[in-house]
Amino acid sequence: MITHLKSAKDDERSDTLLVFLPGAYLKPDEFEREGFISAVRERHLAADSLLVDADVSYYYDQTLSERLHADVIEPQRAKGYKSIWLVGISIGGFGALIHELSRPGSVDGIVALAPYLGRRVLGAEILKAGGLRAWQAPAGPLPDEEVDRKLWPWFQQYLEPQKSQSLPQLYLGFGLSDRFASNHKLLADALPEGRVFTTEGGHDWPQWRQLWRNVLDVLPLPSLGRSRAPSATRAPAPRMTSSAKPWAIAA
Secondary structure (H helix, E strand, O other), X not given: OOEEEEOOEOOXXXXXXXXXXXXXXXXXXXXXXXXXXXXXXHOOEOEEXXXXXXXXXXXHOOOHHHXXXXXHHHHHHHOOOOXXXXXXXXXXXXXXXXXXXXXXXXXXXXXXXXXXXXXXXXXXXXXXXXXXXXXXXXXXXXXXXXXXXXXXXXXXXHHOHHHHOOOOEEEEEEEOOXXXXXXXXXXXXXXXXXXXXXXXXXXXHHHHHHHHHHHHOOOOOOEOOOOOOHHHOOOOXXXXXXXXXXXXXXX
């Protein structure tokens, strides 16, 4: 994977790294064009930004998690980054989530903005069951192409205080008119208060920009001039069809 590093401060590396995963058919430099990097700098956060060219081919051939780990996460840990967050938009948000599913404990936090969360038919099944709190996950092994059926049971762990302690902090943002909003609302029910952000509008950059700025205001990231905040590490979550792989179809 090709990456582009944007340092928080010229000629100085931070201890914290934000890894940005684009949506389908979007280019990594669009994060910079749309103000995501400048928003980090405006807040004087000691967090470097890494733009990753993770195009849809990685999702279609199901190598996203493998390549992200080998080409990005492990090399950046080796460079000395103590805290790594994944920030993904649309299918990039999905990529961040399935990476943690396949490589548990590899990152410290995830920001998923308008993420693709799997097939709508599965979301409808969960809703019919009474939501994520009531839904019973299928038993037994599942086909690899049904990764969304593996993802939702993982989300359920955020409902359990003990299990949630070992999970990365997860922040969700979405537009209320987003085409994936029905699934977003199901996930929102599993997350602690203060971890879910919404805005008017649909599935596009104006909404993602606003959501990112809102989320960034509360992320437990260090400020320039001081050491990494202890809260940036994992902490207990407070309570409050076609021949293509189905999960690869998203915008």
